[in-house]
Amino acid sequence: MREAAVVSTPNPLQRIPGVAIVLVLLVALFSAIAPGFLSVANLSNVLVQSTILTMLALPMTLIIMTEGLDLSMGAVLTLTSLCVAIVSLATKSMLLGLGAGLLVGAAFGVANGWLVAILGIPPFVATLGTLGMAQGLSLIVSDGQSVVGIPHGVRDIYSATLLGIPVPIVMALVTYAAFHGLLYHTRFGTYIFALGGNREALRYAGLSPNKLLIAVYAIGGAMAGIAGLLMTARMNSGHPTAGLGLEFDAIAAVAVGGTSFERGNGWLLGTLLGVLSVGVLRNGLNLISLPSSVQVASVGVLVIVALFLDGLRSRA
Amino acid sequence: MKQKLGYLTLPLLMAAAFTTQARADGETIAVFTKNQTNPFFQTVRVGADNMAKTLNAKTLQYIPTKPDSIPEQLSQIEDVVVKKPSAIVFTPVDYKAMVPGVEKINEAKIPVVNITDRSAGGKFLSFVGADDYSLGLETARFLLKTLGGKGNIVIIEGVKGSLTNVDRVRGFNDALKEAPGAKLLASQPGNYQRLQALQVMENLMQSNSQIDGVLAANDAMAVGAIEALDGANRKAQVIGINGTKEAIDAIKSGKLLASGDYNGFAQGCLGTMMAIRSLRNEPVISEIVLKPTVITKDNYQPFDVPLEQRKCPTFEEAGKLSAK
Amino acid sequence: MTDITKEAMMPPRSFLSQDAVQVFYRLLAALLICAVLAVLSDSFLSLGNILNVLRQASLTFFIASGLTLVVLTAGLDLSVGANVALSACIAGTVIHKTGSPALGILTGLACGGLVGLLNGIMVTALRIPSFIATYGMLWVLNGLTYWYMAGETLHGFPAGFRQIGSGYLFGLPIPVYLLLVFLGIGTFFAQRTVWGQEIYAIGANPVAARLSGIPVARRLLLVYAVSGTMAGLASIIFLSRLNSAEADIGESLTLPAIAAVLIGGTSLFGGVGTVFGTFIGALILTLVLNGMNLLSVSANWQPLVTGIIVILAVWLDMKTRRRAQ
Numbered sequence: 001m002r003e004a005a006v007v008s009t010p011n012p013l014q015r016i017p018g019v020a021i022v023l024v025l026l027v028a029l030f031s032a033i034a035p036g037f038l039s040v041a042n043l044s045n046v047l048v049q050s051t052i053l054t055m056l057a058l059p060m061t062l063i064i065m066t067e068g069l070d071l072s073m074g075a076v077l078t079l080t081s082l083c084v085a086i087v088s089l090a091t092k093s094m095l096l097g098l099g100a101g102l103l104v105g106a107a108f109g110v111a112n113g114w115l116v117a118i119l120g121i122p123p124f125v126a127t128l129g130t131l132g133m134a135q136g137l138s139l140i141v142s143d144g145q146s147v148v149g150i151p152h153g154v155r156d157i158y159s160a161t162l163l164g165i166p167v168p169i170v171m172a173l174v175t176y177a178a179f180h181g182l183l184y185h186t187r188f189g190t191y192i193f194a195l196g197g198n199r200e201a202l203r204y205a206g207l208s209p210n211k212l213l214i215a216v217y218a219i220g221g222a223m224a225g226i227a228g229l230l231m232t233a234r235m236n237s238g239h240p241t242a243g244l245g246l247e248f249d250a251i252a253a254v255a256v257g258g259t260s261f262e263r264g265n266g267w268l269l270g271t272l273l274g275v276l277s278v279g280v281l282r283n284g285l286n287l288i289s290l291p292s293s294v295q296v297a298s299v300g301v302l303v304i305v306a307l308f309l310d311g312l313r314s315r316a
Numbered sequence: 317m318k319q320k321l322g323y324l325t326l327p328l329l330m331a332a333a334f335t336t337q338a339r340a341d342g343e344t345i346a347v348f349t350k351n352q353t354n355p356f357f358q359t360v361r362v363g364a365d366n367m368a369k370t371l372n373a374k375t376l377q378y379i380p381t382k383p384d385s386i387p388e389q390l391s392q393i394e395d396v397v398v399k400k401p402s403a404i405v406f407t408p409v410d411y412k413a414m415v416p417g418v419e420k421i422n423e424a425k426i427p428v429v430n431i432t433d434r435s436a437g438g439k440f441l442s443f444v445g446a447d448d449y450s451l452g453l454e455t456a457r458f459l460l461k462t463l464g465g466k467g468n469i470v471i472i473e474g475v476k477g478s479l480t481n482v483d484r485v486r487g488f489n490d491a492l493k494e495a496p497g498a499k500l501l502a503s504q505p506g507n508y509q510r511l512q513a514l515q516v517m518e519n520l521m522q523s524n525s526q527i528d529g530v531l532a533a534n535d536a537m538a539v540g541a542i543e544a545l546d547g548a549n550r551k552a553q554v555i556g557i558n559g560t561k562e563a564i565d566a567i568k569s570g571k572l573l574a575s576g577d578y579n580g581f582a583q584g585c586l587g588t589m590m591a592i593r594s595l596r597n598e599p600v601i602s603e604i605v606l607k608p609t610v611i612t613k614d615n616y617q618p619f620d621v622p623l624e625q626r627k628c629p630t631f632e633e634a635g636k637l638s639a640k
Numbered sequence: 641m642t643d644i645t646k647e648a649m650m651p652p653r654s655f656l657s658q659d660a661v662q663v664f665y666r667l668l669a670a671l672l673i674c675a676v677l678a679v680l681s682d683s684f685l686s687l688g689n690i691l692n693v694l695r696q697a698s699l700t701f702f703i704a705s706g707l708t709l710v711v712l713t714a715g716l717d718l719s720v721g722a723n724v725a726l727s728a729c730i731a732g733t734v735i736h737k738t739g740s741p742a743l744g745i746l747t748g749l750a751c752g753g754l755v756g757l758l759n760g761i762m763v764t765a766l767r768i769p770s771f772i773a774t775y776g777m778l779w780v781l782n783g784l785t786y787w788y789m790a791g792e793t794l795h796g797f798p799a800g801f802r803q804i805g806s807g808y809l810f811g812l813p814i815p816v817y818l819l820l821v822f823l824g825i826g827t828f829f830a831q832r833t834v835w836g837q838e839i840y841a842i843g844a845n846p847v848a849a850r851l852s853g854i855p856v857a858r859r860l861l862l863v864y865a866v867s868g869t870m871a872g873l874a875s876i877i878f879l880s881r882l883n884s885a886e887a888d889i890g891e892s893l894t895l896p897a898i899a900a901v902l903i904g905g906t907s908l909f910g911g912v913g914t915v916f917g918t919f920i921g922a923l924i925l926t927l928v929l930n931g932m933n934l935l936s937v938s939a940n941w942q943p944l945v946t947g948i949i950v951i952l953a954v955w956l957d958m959k960t961r962r963r964a965q
Contacts, residue, residue, distance in 0.1 A: 041398050255772045287399060292381060294783060308762075351888075509889070
């Protein structure tokens with residue numbers, strides 16, 4: 001996690017990234033050996049199952065581009081999922097529940113940003129600390145119990161369709177479009193690249209890297225809030241440990257997708273492909289009923305192979 | 317010519333009969349368990365496999381790669397619904413959060429049996445489980461009886477938020493209420509892990525010079541507590557729950573007082589049995605709540621059978637196993 | 641590159657350096673926690689409790705000490721917990737099958753070291769970032785352990801073997817002796833040997849280190865192998881203390897080890913930190929848990945308290961570091 005030598009905008013046409021190869025190979029493999037893989041129902045499942053992780057991995061890409069990390073995302077997701085459940089149960093309103101989730105998520109995001117930017121605590125440590133705090137708060141507000149009985153409006157979000165496309169997929173597509181626009185077509189996006197490679201340039205331009213950094217982490221927190229709504233909708237309940245550990249999946253997806261920890265490069269599409277690769281792998285392995293221990297090992301192999309291929313390419 | 321064809325009729329009919337029979341067997345039962353690491357679920361899976369083999373059916377095991385992962389089990393349900401197994405035997409990772417998943421199974425019209433943790437919703441053709449509350453209650457009662465109804469007690473809890481933990485600890489506490497001479501010194505979490513339970517026990521022994529009884533919510537933690545006691549040369553009566561092989565060995569050697577029998581093998585057997593019977597239009601028992609049995613030095617023998625050699629109960633025996 | 645330039649690249653690290661000051665502040669923090677706990681609980685200051693805390697901290701320390709070397713090179717090893725689990729299960733099986741604790745110990749150390757070496761190869765030869773390489777290894781190790789153990793538990797080991805984890809010598813638990821030994825070895829290695837200095841240099845500035853002739857790849861292989869071997873050692877301590885092993889014993893070991901390294905003042909950016917600091921970090925974490933048990937803090941609050949302590953510890957470190965500069 002050192003200073004980057006170069007800030008560059010990614011041009012996917014210049015290279016075929018490791019993750020794309022991996023994804024294509026996986027899809028080809030499972031189409032051949034897993035009956036039912038290529039069905040509309042199954043592919044739709046894979047996409048829907050990947051939406052929550054996508055919501056976390058996209059902001060994580062931005063955070064990693066600033067040479068940071070957010071380990072608290074899974075725990076914050078769990079907490080916001082609980083908030084959505086508790087508030088919508090109490091007020092019978094899905095919107096208020098969503099608002100509560102967004103608020104709590106953004107608050108943790110701002111806290112993370114403050115710890116990292118103002119107090120100067122390394123992101124790994126700062127977010128490790130907020131992870132504990134979010135986890136603790138989840139246990140405290142729920143007393144270790146699931147929260148059930150929430151209004152149907154919440155649940156329907158996960159199962160409803162818009163023009164035949166499941167709502168979660170629509171949400172993920174909109175999110176992706178928003179992040180893409182933000183990163184590649186706004187000034188704020190160029191600032192994010194600068195945060196990763198060239199903070200001095202920001203100061204010379206009269207901008208405050210600290211405020212920008214806080215904004216990036218706040219976006220992460222807010223996205224955890226939206227993902228919390230999806231999680232609660234999926235389980236039709238809030239649960240005090242449901243989302244723990246997802247941040248590592250998100251980080252792995254970002255890394256597999258080609259965003260490097262060290263160069264301040266960011267490739268959103270790569271992150272999306274990374275999320276899909278893991279989703280396709282899990283789905284395919286389930287369909288061919290491979291023993292669970294082998295499935296576990298396969299995830300590790302996937303991650304290593306994808307990064308290895310990526311490393312080969314950048315050295316070529 | 318016709319006579320020769322006549323000779324073929326009987327073999328043809330027999331062949332038809334056999335092939336029809338083969339088509340009735342060979343069902344695929346998808347079995348869902350919570351994780352790969354807890355030995356309890358291994359016994360469930362072995363029980364299910366055992367029963368399926370006896371009844372000429374096939375099992376497919378679905379285990380989350382991340383232990384106890386709610387999103388993963390939900391995803392596995394969605395994947396399984398695409399595959400359409402003949403029936404499903406289901407342990408919910410969380411009894412409330414998995415309800416939407418069960419409803420998906422119901423919508424796909426796949427028959428499903430609920431085992432181990434009673435799901436808070438959804439339609440099942442049968443429930444086979446043990447009652448964690450009574451297990452906690454009976455095992456704690458046994459310890460308190462051994463102590464003569466009085467003494468200093470500590471509770472080592474399991475994972476916060478898990479149903480088994482909530483019910484077992486509730487059972488412990490209710491048993492304590494029945495014994496006014498017993499005093500609860502502390503109730504601390506060991507997260508169902510032996511190392512944590514050992515360290516918790518070490519710490520509790522420092523702040524409490526006299527501990528007479530330890531109520532551990534599972535066997536791994538009970539064993540951890542025993543190691544801590546041994547290390548400090550102190551003695552106390554310890555009970556656990558699950559009835560694992562390790563626990564039974566400890567009971568045999570006198571280190572562990574008792575363990576509540578959480579018979580995963582039987583639950584796997586019976587759940588699979590009910591699923592297969594329902595597919596074959598045979599009568600099914602809609603609820604089996606296994607009698608809470610406390611395994612002690614006096615009765616451990618039938619439990620001390622290696623997993624490979626255990627036999628599933630028959631349908632007639634199944635009816636007698638229920639507490640009701 | 642002449643020797644003069646080589647030396648100029650590596651500033652002399654006497655013990656009265658910036659690092660020593662940080663360790664001093666941490667020691668103060670640990671003593672402060674002890675003081676608070678002594679006031680709040682009368683069982684805290686007993687000899688029995690202190691020995692317990694030291695022994696409990698030793699397990700985290702063994703893992704974290706090897707990890708410190710890795711983090712000094714600006715790397716990370718997320719696979720340590722899973723490594724402990726696999727090594728414990730394999731070593732335990734060897735002891736059961738051969739009846740020889742010595743063979744079991746060797747196997748445990750070898751297994752841990754081999755895993756570490758593989759991590760190192762991924763980082764150096766395959767050029768995979770350590771975060772991802774060790775994260776992938778974590779999953780592969782878990783898969784291996786789950787498959788190997790198939791939900792069973794290994795239990796019941798020879799009494800002599802069990803003395804390692806649970807025995808006492810002249811009133812002190814044996815793991816505490818081991819802790820002191822490795823604390824000494826680790827500190828000596830890091831501060832007083834050329835290899836140790838090279839490791840600091842690699843973390844501080846890998847390009848300069850390479851240019852000054854340090855065999856970076858070999859040193860990296862070394863630190864990952866050491867991290868793995870220490871995980872193997874931890875697995876032996878675990879086996880001998882718990883008298884058993886299961887597939888999931890590693891899950892709760894990794895984060896506390898990393899936290900101990902970070903609380904101890906070792907920077908994720910590399911080049912800064914000490915093994916002694918890691919020891920204090922492990923001690924602080926263990927003291928907090930010990931205190932929560934002694935004071936009967938509810939299970940709901942424990943992760944919250946731990947999270948706050950982690951942040952506080954590192955924040956204090958940053959404040960004092962700036963002041964010292």
